[in-house]
Amino acid sequence: MKFSILGAGSWGTAFAKLLVENGHDVLLWARRKEVARKINDDHKSEYLEGIELPVELRATTDLQELSRFSDLVVIAVPVKHVRKVLKRLWPAPRMVLNLSKGIDESLKTVSQIVQEIWPDTTYAVLSGPCHAIEVARKLPTAVVVASRNLEVAKTLQKAVSNSYFRVYLSHDVLGVEVSGAVKNVIAIAAGVVDGLGGWHNAKASLITRGLHEMARFGLAFGAENPLTFMGLAGVGDLIVTCNSPYSRNRYVGEMVAKGAELSQVLEHMKMVAEGVHTVGPLLRLARDLDVEMPICEQVYEILFKKKNPASSIKELMERPLKLESCLTAFDLPSSL
Ligand SMILES: NC(=O)C1=CN([C@@H]2O[C@H](COP(=O)(O)OP(=O)(O)OC[C@H]3O[C@@H](n4cnc5c(N)ncnc54)[C@H](O)[C@@H]3O)[C@@H](O)[C@H]2O)C=CC1
Numbered sequence: 001m002k003f004s005i006l007g008a009g010s011w012g013t014a015f016a017k018l019l020v021e022n023g024h025d026v027l028l029w030a031r032r033k034e035v036a037r038k039i040n041d042d043h044k045s046e047y048l049e050g051i052e053l054p055v056e057l058r059a060t061t062d063l064q065e066l067s068r069f070s071d072l073v074v075i076a077v078p079v080k081h082v083r084k085v086l087k088r089l090w091p092a093p094r095m096v097l098n099l100s101k102g103i104d105e106s107l108k109t110v111s112q113i114v115q116e117i118w119p120d121t122t123y124a125v126l127s128g129p130c131h132a133i134e135v136a137r138k139l140p141t142a143v144v145v146a147s148r149n150l151e152v153a154k155t156l157q158k159a160v161s162n163s164y165f166r167v168y169l170s171h172d173v174l175g176v177e178v179s180g181a182v183k184n185v186i187a188i189a190a191g192v193v194d195g196l197g198g199w200h201n202a203k204a205s206l207i208t209r210g211l212h213e214m215a216r217f218g219l220a221f222g223a224e225n226p227l228t229f230m231g232l233a234g235v236g237d238l239i240v241t242c243n244s245p246y247s248r249n250r251y252v253g254e255m256v257a258k259g260a261e262l263s264q265v266l267e268h269m270k271m272v273a274e275g276v277h278t279v280g281p282l283l284r285l286a287r288d289l290d291v292e293m294p295i296c297e298q299v300y301e302i303l304f305k306k307k308n309p310a311s312s313i314k315e316l317m318e319r320p321l322k323l324e325s326c327l328t329a330f331d332l333p334s335s336l
């Protein structure tokens with residue numbers, strides 16, 4: 001198969017490498033000339049240290065060349081730039097496979113942005129615990145591909161899977177997208193706990209209660225299946241992002257809790273921390289849908305209102321006591 005990949009950051013490049021290793025023809029779009037040159041001439045990327053890229057992998061900075069190359073477009077740019085980049089692509093591709101995780105300022109996930117711009121394009125999303133550097137090192141990884149069109153999802157599953165990358169199928173596009181968006185915000189909260197002192201009990205509780213927030217929001221937003229949140233895109237990605245040393249979202253939380261200014265942390269990071277951009281739109285949606293997201297609220301306060309992180313943890317601990325029930329369908333009667 002032929003794949004046109006938008007975004008030569010860490011994940012777009014690692015995914016391109018995997019596809020070439022699986023025998024596909026791949027063209028990668030980089031925003032910066034130097035990034036494309038390094039891929040084409042040196043077979044290296046500044047985003048994937050120590051990784052040798054396949055000589056067959058080619059990069060371009062020309063979006064029209066990318067459009068002509070294949071009608072199957074992979075999205076791997078930060079979500080806040082997706083709409084603007086897609087609007088520069090012509091003609092509309094036949095199929096999109098999205099790798100990006102977040103909600104943009106128009107309060108939309110990537111499937112909703114694609115649907116708005118290209119209503120006739122078939123959409124699939126790939127998500128799960130998949131730090132780019134580990135995939136580039138060919139370390140065992142399992143993810144899920146979701147599409148409303150299961151035949152398309154099956155074709156992609158076959159094309160992308162290999163001995164170190166195992167792909168499961170799902171029909172629940174919004175459930176998978178919400179999982180990826182919310183886990184980045186919860187990972188910032190987990191980083192805050194790391195920055196305050198690495199409290200293990202607190203972090204496990206945040207991850208678990210964060211999963212509840214993800215599921216509550218996701219079902220109100222239109223996810224099809226509560227079990228999506230118990231899968232690779234949900235709890236799987238939450239575990240890796242909240243705990244791994246590679247997570248940029250976790251890192252932002254840790255630095256801010258240690259007293260750094262958010263603007264300075266972001267300035268010194270070469271890569272994107274999507275949770276920072278998702279938390280505002282996510283909370284606006286949650287308010288519209290009347291869904292409580294206390295952990296995400298505290299992340300917003302810490303990042304954008306300079307709230308003391310220790311006060312945030314205290315406030316979460318002092319919320320009214322209640323049942324642990326998670327999803328409306330499984331709630332006990334309110335009399336209990
Ligand atoms: N890196 C990872 O391990 C994983 C990343 N993702 C998701 O993939 C998406 C892309 O992230 P990364 O590859 O990590 O990015 P990155 O942070 O490694 O690189 C930044 C990318 O964004 C592009 N970019 C920056 N400003 C832009 C603009 N104004 N217009 C267009 N493109 C611009 C850069 O050219 C580069 O391709 C994100 O949504 C992320 O959450 C998903 C799974 C794993």
Ligand SMILES: O=C(CO)COP(=O)(O)O
Nearest residue numbers: 128129130131247248249
């Ligand atoms: O989505 C990811 C791993 O699955 C990457 O997480 P970070 O963006 O926090 O590094």
